[in-house]
């Protein structure tokens with residue numbers, strides 16, 4: 398099994414095998430970040446450009462670290478300091494970047510579908526680093542890798558996702574992946590923050606304790622004020638009273654439960670500090686695994702020809718190794 402997609406635009410439509418292949422490839426890259434010299438020559442001579450039209454700490458930085466650990470050159474463009482502020486369109490910006498012959502474009506944009514739009518118009522692989530409230534595929538992949546590392550499996554899991562489901566691209570990518578992997582998912586939040594289609598995806602609930610009861614994994618989400626054009630609840634205090642993941646509420650989950658949050662976290666709003674920093678929290682592991690996932694994605698997309706060549710040469714050398722042995 399190999400990953401034969403030309404872009405990574407989302408997890409919707411990917412097979413269980415493709416998702417597991419991405420996670421397994423990421424797992425194999427983790428060891429590089431534990432070395433004293435954290436660099437391999439895999440993407441030497443390749444250029445990765447990141448184009449971010451929204452703020453980011455984790456995603457942008459980990460793509461840069463991932464590219465550099467693979468020896469690629471990395472160029473980072475933030476829309477706030479690019480010619481986008483002079484009125485240049487996304488497509489014109491991307492065409493100008495393409496004219497400099499990058500090997501991969503990583504895009505974060507507030508508009509759902511922006512990476513798909515570019516993927517049809519430029520001739521290098523495009524990675525979706527978050528498009529509006531649509532998808533954030535590398536975040537879901539790192540979530541799954543983190544769960545598997547700690548829980549030991551991705552089969553037969555009950556996962557509760559709590560909070561601002563309506564605006565959450567992380568939820569959508571996780572829903573697609575967890576569905577492909579056969580997990581049970583509960584979506585929990587105030588009715589105003591659950592999209593009408595959520596009930597068709599999975600079990601939906603509005604009570605935090607009932608929603609996380611017996612769960613193996615609880616994923617809490619930030620309230621995305623920047624995407625909310627109106628008030629979805631009376632106040633943050635009111636929201637926290639009903640939906641903040643406290644230690645007391647977490648006791649409803651299965652013993653050994655793990656807690657995830659894509660970040661950035663709002664302490665005391667969607668998650669209590671002692672839960673965020675507690676032994677059940679995998680929030681920092683998620684960030685660590687983000688580098689390995691992005692190394693895997695860049696490797697598989699940028700170096701596809703070389704990757705399949707390496708697989709072939711390994712296969713070809715197997716009989717020689719057997720003979721030598």
Ligand code: CP
Nearest residue numbers: 453454455456659660
């Ligand atoms: N999880 C996530 O996407 O974080 P950033 O917005 O900091 O990249």
